[in-house]
Amino acid sequence: ARTLRIGLIPGDGIGREVIPAGRRILESLPSSLNLKFNFVDLEAGYDTFKKTGTALPDKTVETLKKECDGALFGAVSSPSTKVAGYSSPIVALRKKLDLYANVRPVKTTLGSSNGNPIDLVIVRENTEDLYVKEEKTYEGPDGKVAEAIKRISERASSRISTIAGEIALRRQKIRSAAPTSIRDQPMVTITHKSNVLSQTDGLFRETARKALAADKFSSVLVEEQIVDSMVYKLFRQPEYYDVIVAPNLYGDILSDGAAALVGSLGLVPSANVGDNFAIGEPCHGSAPDIEGQNIANPIATLRSVALMLEFLGEEAAAAKIYAAVDGNLDAAKFLSPDMGGKATTTEVLDDVLKRL
Numbered sequence: 001a002r003t004l005r006i007g008l009i010p011g012d013g014i015g016r017e018v019i020p021a022g023r024r025i026l027e028s029l030p031s032s033l034n035l036k037f038n039f040v041d042l043e044a045g046y047d048t049f050k051k052t053g054t055a056l057p058d059k060t061v062e063t064l065k066k067e068c069d070g071a072l073f074g075a076v077s078s079p080s081t082k083v084a085g086y087s088s089p090i091v092a093l094r095k096k097l098d099l100y101a102n103v104r105p106v107k108t109t110l111g112s113s114n115g116n117p118i119d120l121v122i123v124r125e126n127t128e129d130l131y132v133k134e135e136k137t138y139e140g141p142d143g144k145v146a147e148a149i150k151r152i153s154e155r156a157s158s159r160i161s162t163i164a165g166e167i168a169l170r171r172q173k174i175r176s177a178a179p180t181s182i183r184d185q186p187m188v189t190i191t192h193k194s195n196v197l198s199q200t201d202g203l204f205r206e207t208a209r210k211a212l213a214a215d216k217f218s219s220v221l222v223e224e225q226i227v228d229s230m231v232y233k234l235f236r237q238p239e240y241y242d243v244i245v246a247p248n249l250y251g252d253i254l255s256d257g258a259a260a261l262v263g264s265l266g267l268v269p270s271a272n273v274g275d276n277f278a279i280g281e282p283c284h285g286s287a288p289d290i291e292g293q294n295i296a297n298p299i300a301t302l303r304s305v306a307l308m309l310e311f312l313g314e315e316a317a318a319a320k321i322y323a324a325v326d327g328n329l330d331a332a333k334f335l336s337p338d339m340g341g342k343a344t345t346t347e348v349l350d351d352v353l354k355r356l
């Protein structure tokens with residue numbers, strides 16, 4: 001049996017209600033998978049900041065680095081006005097653990113407006129582009145001017161494209177276990193604006209093409225799409241897409257936009273991924289408006305658990321969780337209030353566990 005060590009970082013608000021659901025589903029995986037889990041509870045977030053003066057204690061980072069294979073992160077609240085000394089723990093964690101890819105699958109079980117289910121993944125580069133935050137402001141002849149560096153490197157573009165190709169291959173494997181699938185060939189769509197930004201986005205495009213031309217991706221269909229027309233097509237025909245790879249800024253915008261395609265934030269998972277580590281994280285925030293009522297939708301977290309398992313090499317376990325969640329949504333008997341149902345967090349979880 002393989003033992004995986006998982007750090008649990010509930011954070012604030014409903015993070016404390018959905019992360020225990022994530023733990024439960026790991027503990028409930030069938031024993032035939034031969035997987036064991038050791039959990040370690042870790043702190044981060046705004047309450048931690050108020051208590052200790054830091055939103056991300058060193059102990060959390062050190063424990064993740066030294067003692068964990070992966071982690072689940074709930075959500076953190078951010079103060080509505082700027083508070084001295086506070087900065088987002090997840091942004092810091094991505095840096096400290098070199099989690100260079102942000103992966104966001106968007107999936108429906110029912111048909112979209114065109115009749116087919118949406119089942120796509122946005123793979124966003126997470127370390128460079130305009131987010132290197134090298135900005136300056138100076139006085140020009142006609143008033144203030146502000147500038148920012150957009151940095152694109154061959155190394156970052158290559159590794160993000162490689163991981164996108166690997167995700168496309170793996171999704172194909174997981175899909176073959178689910179005969180309802182409409183897609184028979186894995187596909188990666190490279191997103192850029194190299195018609196205008198010929199050097200930066202040009203380098204991203206060229207490097208992505210090269211990385212995806214590797215032998216191991218010979219079965220992957222590689223396409224490209226200029227980012228603005230990508231937005232148009234993503235909203236007109238979302239069921240067309242499989243894996244979309246993009247530099248940081250475009251990926252940020254596309255992934256929030258894509259999440260809107262499925263209705264509730266409570267359904268959408270994500271993962272922050274590096275070469276040796278993966279953190280599963282639901283896309284939603286700490287939802288103070290529903291905190292403490294046991295009505296938060298746990299599905300985004302359950303799917304984030306599956307996504308983390310995929311990156312830890314446990315595809316079979318991931319496929320089981322995805323199937324159980326889809327079963328719950330298809331049956332539409334135990335849905336939480338954000339989905340128009342009446343079920344509590346616990347009831348949704350119990351229904352998914354029964355299907356597992």
Ligand code: NAD
Pocket residue numbers: 014074075076077078079090265266267282283284285286287288289290295296297298300336338
């Ligand atoms: P939010 O995602 O917390 O909530 C937006 C709306 O969606 C709310 O009405 C909420 O009730 C609902 N919702 C979210 N998750 C849900 C779930 N699982 N089940 C049912 N309903 C759900 O975003 P917000 O209200 O803009 O932000 C609240 C706090 O969370 C802020 O402090 C913000 O900074 C923080 N936040 C954190 C993250 C993160 O940790 N990754 C992301 C977004 C916002």
Ligand code: MN
Pocket residue numbers: 252253256
């Ligand atoms: Mn964003």
